[in-house]
Amino acid sequence: MESVILKYPEFSCVPISYWHDDEIIEKLTTYMQDVDMWLFSGQIPYWYAKKWAGIAQPMFYVPSSGSSLYKTLLHIAYHQKISFNQVSFDTFHPSELERVFLESEITHEPLYLKHYEGEIHTDEVVRYHYELWKKGKTMAAVTCLKNAQYKLKSLGVPAFRVLPAQSAVVSTLALIRQTHETLHFKDSQIAVQMIEFDSFSSLTKDTYSTDEIYKIEIKMTEKLLEYAKKINGSLKSAGPGRYVIFTTRGLLQEMTKDFTVVPDLAVLQLTGNNAVTCGIGIGQTAYEAEINAGTALLHAKEYQKGSSMVVFDDNTIEGPLGQPEQITYGFASEKLQSLSEQTTLSVTTLSKLESILRKIRKMEINAHDLAQHMNIMPRSARRILTELESKGLAQVVAEENPHPRGRPRKIYRIML
Incomplete structure (x- = not known):
C-alpha cells in the first residue's frame, strides 16, 4: 500500500502498524489530529474504528480480492500442490469466493470459509483455521490478516496471506480523492x-x-x-x-x-x-x-x-x-405527509419519531422513553402513541413495570 501511495504526491502517508486488536483504538487516538482521511489495510481494523465511533474523518479500507487472490490460489495449486477442498479461507463473502472458483475453473467448491460482517477478534479467525488443520480437514489456510498469518505459522499451520492488490489500492485512493474534493466543496x-x-x-x-x-x-x-x-x-x-x-x-x-x-x-x-x-x-x-x-x-x-x-x-x-439525545430528522416526505393526513400528528412529530426509532435501532418504544427523546411531557408522548394505535400505525406488544408500585408501562410497536 505504501509503495502505491508514494506514486501520488498529493497524498502524505503516515504508516501505523499494530499486532494486537486491543491496540487499534489507542493507535487511532494517537494520530487523531494528524490525518485528514483513514485508509485501513483490511476490514477488521476498519470495523473496530467504526464501532468505536470516535473518528470524525472519513474512513476507507482496501478490499482483499481481485488479482492478489488469484495469485495466492495459483501459488497454492502450482507450488504447494494442495487441493482447494483442503484449504480454509476467511473474510471473503461466500458468493465472491464461489465466483472466483468458477472463473478459475476450479472443480471443487470452497468448503471451509469464515465469513464475518463487522469487527471480529483475530484470535477467533486463528482458532477457526487451526481447529480445521488440527483435525486433518485442511492442509493450509488462506487469510487476509497479517496477524492471523503470523500466529498460524507459529502454530505450524501453512498460512498464505492475500495482500491488497495494487489496482484495489489505486481505486480506493481515487475514492479518497473524490471524497476530499466533496468535503472541500462542503467546507x-x-x-x-x-x-x-x-x-x-x-x-x-x-x-x-x-x-x-x-x-x-x-x-x-x-x-x-x-x-x-x-x-x-x-x-x-x-x-x-x-x-x-x-x-x-x-x-x-x-x-x-x-x-x-x-x-x-x-x-x-x-x-x-x-x-x-x-x-x-x-x-x-x-x-x-x-x-x-x-x-x-x-x-x-x-x-x-x-x-x-x-x-x-x-x-x-x-x-x-x-x-446526549441528539437526533436527525427530515422535512416532509410523501409517506409522512400521507400519515400526517391520516392522524392528528404533524409531519415534524412523525419525522422525529421515525428518527428516534432509527437511532435506538428498534421499532418498540414506551411513552416514558419517547418523552425523554422528544423532551416532552409523558402525557404528550402517550397521546402520540395512542393516536398511532387508534389509526393502526402502532400496537401494544408488551407491558413493563420498572417500579413495583407504579403503573405498568405499555410498549408499542410502531408501524410507520
Whole structure:
C-alpha cells in the first residue's frame, strides 16, 4: 500500500502498524489530529474504528480480492500442490469466493470459509483455521490478516496471506480523492448562525430599566463581534435581541465539533443558561442558508428555550446540539405527509419519531422513553402513541413495570 501511495504526491502517508486488536483504538487516538482521511489495510481494523465511533474523518479500507487472490490460489495449486477442498479461507463473502472458483475453473467448491460482517477478534479467525488443520480437514489456510498469518505459522499451520492488490489500492485512493474534493466543496458552503437572546434574563427587579437593557445589548454585541472574528464571520443585527453571523460551513463545523456541541459563545457568560437560542443554516447561497437558519431557530425554540439546532442544505434537521439525545430528522416526505393526513400528528412529530426509532435501532418504544427523546411531557408522548394505535400505525406488544408500585408501562410497536 505504501509503495502505491508514494506514486501520488498529493497524498502524505503516515504508516501505523499494530499486532494486537486491543491496540487499534489507542493507535487511532494517537494520530487523531494528524490525518485528514483513514485508509485501513483490511476490514477488521476498519470495523473496530467504526464501532468505536470516535473518528470524525472519513474512513476507507482496501478490499482483499481481485488479482492478489488469484495469485495466492495459483501459488497454492502450482507450488504447494494442495487441493482447494483442503484449504480454509476467511473474510471473503461466500458468493465472491464461489465466483472466483468458477472463473478459475476450479472443480471443487470452497468448503471451509469464515465469513464475518463487522469487527471480529483475530484470535477467533486463528482458532477457526487451526481447529480445521488440527483435525486433518485442511492442509493450509488462506487469510487476509497479517496477524492471523503470523500466529498460524507459529502454530505450524501453512498460512498464505492475500495482500491488497495494487489496482484495489489505486481505486480506493481515487475514492479518497473524490471524497476530499466533496468535503472541500462542503467546507466552503455558506453557513448562517441566527442567535436570539433574552435581554431580561440577566436583570433583577432592582436593575430593570431601558438603560440597563441597552448596556447588556452593547456588551452582547461586543462579545458576538469577538466570536464572529474567531470564525471569520460577518455579524449583522436582525432586530432587538437577534443577530445573524455569516461564515462558512467548515469553520462552523470545526467550532461545533461536527455539529455536536453548542458553539463557544462568550455571550453565555452575560446571560442565564437558557437565554441564548441558536439556529444554524447551511446552504448553497446566502439566501438559502439564512432561510435554513431561521427554520433551525424556530425548531430550537419549539424544542426548548436555550437550544441550538441545525438545518442542512439537504433539508435534514439535527439537534439539539450538546444534548446526549441528539437526533436527525427530515422535512416532509410523501409517506409522512400521507400519515400526517391520516392522524392528528404533524409531519415534524412523525419525522422525529421515525428518527428516534432509527437511532435506538428498534421499532418498540414506551411513552416514558419517547418523552425523554422528544423532551416532552409523558402525557404528550402517550397521546402520540395512542393516536398511532387508534389509526393502526402502532400496537401494544408488551407491558413493563420498572417500579413495583407504579403503573405498568405499555410498549408499542410502531408501524410507520
